[in-house]
Amino acid sequence: MYRYDEFDATFVRQRVKQFRGQVERRAAGELSEDEFRPLRLMNGLYLQLHAYMLRVAVPYGTLSARQMRKLAFIADSYDRGYGHFTTRQNIQYNWPRLPDVPDILGHLAEVEMHAIQTSGNCIRNVTADHWAGVAADEVEDPRPYAELMRQWSSLHPEFSFLPRKFKIAVTGSQADRAAIRYHDIGLRLKKNTQGEAGFEVFVGGGMGRTPMLAARVRDWLARDDLLTYLEAIMRVFNLHGRRDNKYKARIKILVHALGAEEFSAQVEEEFARTGAPRIMPGEGELKRIAAYFAPPGYDALRDDDPALALRLEKHKDFAGWVERNVSAHGVPGYAIVNISLKPIGGIPGDASADQMRAVADLAESFSLDEIRISHEQNLVLPNVRKRDLFAVWLSLGEHGLADANIGLASDIIACPGLDYCGLATARSIPVAQDISKRLGEPARQREIGDMKIKISGCINACGHHHAGHIGILGLEKRGREYYQITLGGSGDESASVGEIIGPGFSSENLSGAVETIVDTYVELRQNGETFLEAYRRVGPEPFKEAVYATH
Amino acid sequence: MAKKTTGLHALTGNLLADGRVVFLAINGGWSDSLDIARLARGENDAAELEAEGAEAVRANVIVDPYLVEVEVGQGQLVPVELRERMRIRGPSVNLEFNSRPNGQAAIAA
Ligand code: SF4
Numbered sequence: 001m002y003r004y005d006e007f008d009a010t011f012v013r014q015r016v017k018q019f020r021g022q023v024e025r026r027a028a029g030e031l032s033e034d035e036f037r038p039l040r041l042m043n044g045l046y047l048q049l050h051a052y053m054l055r056v057a058v059p060y061g062t063l064s065a066r067q068m069r070k071l072a073f074i075a076d077s078y079d080r081g082y083g084h085f086t087t088r089q090n091i092q093y094n095w096p097r098l099p100d101v102p103d104i105l106g107h108l109a110e111v112e113m114h115a116i117q118t119s120g121n122c123i124r125n126v127t128a129d130h131w132a133g134v135a136a137d138e139v140e141d142p143r144p145y146a147e148l149m150r151q152w153s154s155l156h157p158e159f160s161f162l163p164r165k166f167k168i169a170v171t172g173s174q175a176d177r178a179a180i181r182y183h184d185i186g187l188r189l190k191k192n193t194q195g196e197a198g199f200e201v202f203v204g205g206g207m208g209r210t211p212m213l214a215a216r217v218r219d220w221l222a223r224d225d226l227l228t229y230l231e232a233i234m235r236v237f238n239l240h241g242r243r244d245n246k247y248k249a250r251i252k253i254l255v256h257a258l259g260a261e262e263f264s265a266q267v268e269e270e271f272a273r274t275g276a277p278r279i280m281p282g283e284g285e286l287k288r289i290a291a292y293f294a295p296p297g298y299d300a301l302r303d304d305d306p307a308l309a310l311r312l313e314k315h316k317d318f319a320g321w322v323e324r325n326v327s328a329h330g331v332p333g334y335a336i337v338n339i340s341l342k343p344i345g346g347i348p349g350d351a352s353a354d355q356m357r358a359v360a361d362l363a364e365s366f367s368l369d370e371i372r373i374s375h376e377q378n379l380v381l382p383n384v385r386k387r388d389l390f391a392v393w394l395s396l397g398e399h400g401l402a403d404a405n406i407g408l409a410s411d412i413i414a415c416p417g418l419d420y421c422g423l424a425t426a427r428s429i430p431v432a433q434d435i436s437k438r439l440g441e442p443a444r445q446r447e448i449g450d451m452k453i454k455i456s457g458c459i460n461a462c463g464h465h466h467a468g469h470i471g472i473l474g475l476e477k478r479g480r481e482y483y484q485i486t487l488g489g490s491g492d493e494s495a496s497v498g499e500i501i502g503p504g505f506s507s508e509n510l511s512g513a514v515e516t517i518v519d520t521y522v523e524l525r526q527n528g529e530t531f532l533e534a535y536r537r538v539g540p541e542p543f544k545e546a547v548y549a550t551h
Numbered sequence: 552m553a554k555k556t557t558g559l560h561a562l563t564g565n566l567l568a569d570g571r572v573v574f575l576a577i578n579g580g581w582s583d584s585l586d587i588a589r590l591a592r593g594e595n596d597a598a599e600l601e602a603e604g605a606e607a608v609r610a611n612v613i614v615d616p617y618l619v620e621v622e623v624g625q626g627q628l629v630p631v632e633l634r635e636r637m638r639i640r641g642p643s644v645n646l647e648f649n650s651r652p653n654g655q656a657a658i659a660a
Pocket of ligand 1: 418421423424456458
């Protein structure tokens with residue numbers, strides 16, 4: 001795991017001190033709210049509907065037990081005993097008090113964490129595949145490059161006042177678990193025939209009111225050109241991005257307006273112009289960063305475990321959990337454990353301080369001290385020996401964390417919506433709870449199979465509804481919430497944008513409409529087709545007919 | 552056609568220290584209850600409320616004050632807009648946590 005060097009540590013400590021001074025000056029009236037607002041936002045502090053909200057970055061979604069314990073400590077000491085994990089691998093605290101925030105940031109700095117660049121028109125927390133470094137299908141761990149990009153983009157003077165916020169995601173697998181085509185820049189790490197590392201580069205994806213999939217601008221970018229090429233992209237964006245219109249300022253609009261080809265040509269021109277001096281650090285520095293992500297000390301194990309086979313046979317609930325929540329690891333005898341933060345009828349992504357501590361303990365005892373946050377608002381123990389799976393499952397169960405629903409209908413992404421968010425037009429959490437209760441009966445959701453339901457409380461689409469197999473967007477009309485349904489979206493390697501099926505639904509009718517869609521799929525599917533496969537075969541019509549006939 | 556309004560407004564803002572939702576009260580203080588909010592019935596009243604809000608901003612008590620349209624519904628004052636109703640009510644979920652005060656010390660007390 002990456003450890004701060006003296007420069008990082010000093011920089012973060014100084015930043016805490018600086019913010020403490022700013023908060024004091026604000027309280028004393030020396031700074032007005034207009035002066036203070038951009039300063040607090042640069043430190044991840046928002047003012048939401050009912051209170052301040054602090055958004056803390058979890059770079060590329062990787063945490064140690066010590067860091068997770070600190071997050072729990074902050075939840076208990078300065079908030080209300082819980083936190084919310086977001087679709088950008090961050091954690092949000094919903095109730096911090098302004099005078100406490102410098103102390104909170106001080107505690108975070110002790111464990112090499114901060115809230116810098118979790119807001120504002122800058123390059124935000126770089127996200128990565130939550131199975132990075134351990135997935136069986138991975139070419140190479142993308143996190144050293146994510147860390148490199150974090151260092152490059154932190155407080156980069158040229159990219160601190162971009163036309164709009166900017167999000168980068170990176171994966172090292174063909175299977176896309178980081179939704180790279182929905183990012184401003186998406187990178188897929190790959191190797192050429194000589195075994196050298198490089199990237200496939202996508203630019204101009206995004207959610208929001210104008211959802212777009214990123215266009216591929218480079219099939220191959222040599223590893224050593226990464227930062228120079230990214231700078232070329234950022235410069236073209238900085239130069240031509242629509243600063244005059246907030247709704248047209250994201251890079252996706254520019255790529256669309258110019259056309260991917262012309263955009264790409266301009267980037268290549270800039271890249272050629274700035275090619276020297278190269279800004280990529282030397283081999284020594286790359287190796288230094290990569291060493292922090294070197295595989296931990298795995299035991300040499302057989303891949304099969306006889307005791308595990310027995311437990312699977314005797315404990316059906318355990319077997320069901322293994323089937324849904326445990327994934328293939330690249331090292332024999334190990335497995336990836338996905339911990340669902342989606343209890344039936346619960347709040348997607350919320351974890352209590354006790355649960356955070358329980359996960360930290362498990363990480364220490366059973367996962368070589370590593371935890372991941374997924375963009376689907378779940379947690380991951382990436383390094384569990386197969387022989388320990390049963391013990392881990394039992395322990396998770398004691399803390400309400402053993403729901404066997406990863407990738408099923410109740411594994412719903414939902415943004416905070418109008419229960420917390422100042423920009424929301426409707427609530428999203430109660431909608432998620434309703435649907436989860438309606439479809440969450442274990443046998444029922446297993447029968448439905450892979451299903452991604454994603455809910456946003458406004459057009460900003462933080463709940464990734466455009467990428468939902470079933471997407472739900474909360475809106476408001478004459479003081480009442482109503483919900484628009486989209487179908488056929490996907491955030492994986494076969495990415496697509498969901499299509500609106502027709503007029504919206506009231507909160508009372510929504511979960512029924514979703515159930516009708518699901519029932520229609522179950523009826524029309526052929527040969528074990530997933531929902532997405534069936535939808536792509538038959539299109540929206542059968543679903544529309546069924547839904548609007550009954551709701 | 553102009554939107555029909557109730558012509559009744561209260562002044563709201565968030566406390567600087569903890570962001571809590573408050574309303575300018577009849578006694579001149581700030582309250583989290585709309586019940587005792589000072590109400591404006593016309594443009595002049597509204598301007599007076601806004602002036603008080605601006606003063607409270609200068610005094611570093613509240614941030615971002617604005618007028619909220621309210622109506623009488625089921626025997627009490629309620630905001631007309633959904634967003635404002637949610638601001639008063641607090642989150643409709645997570646009640647176990649959201650009724651708690653912040654911080655360990657407060658929990659223990
Ligand atoms: S989608 Fe809208 S409501 Fe949901 S978190 Fe984002 S801004 Fe808030």
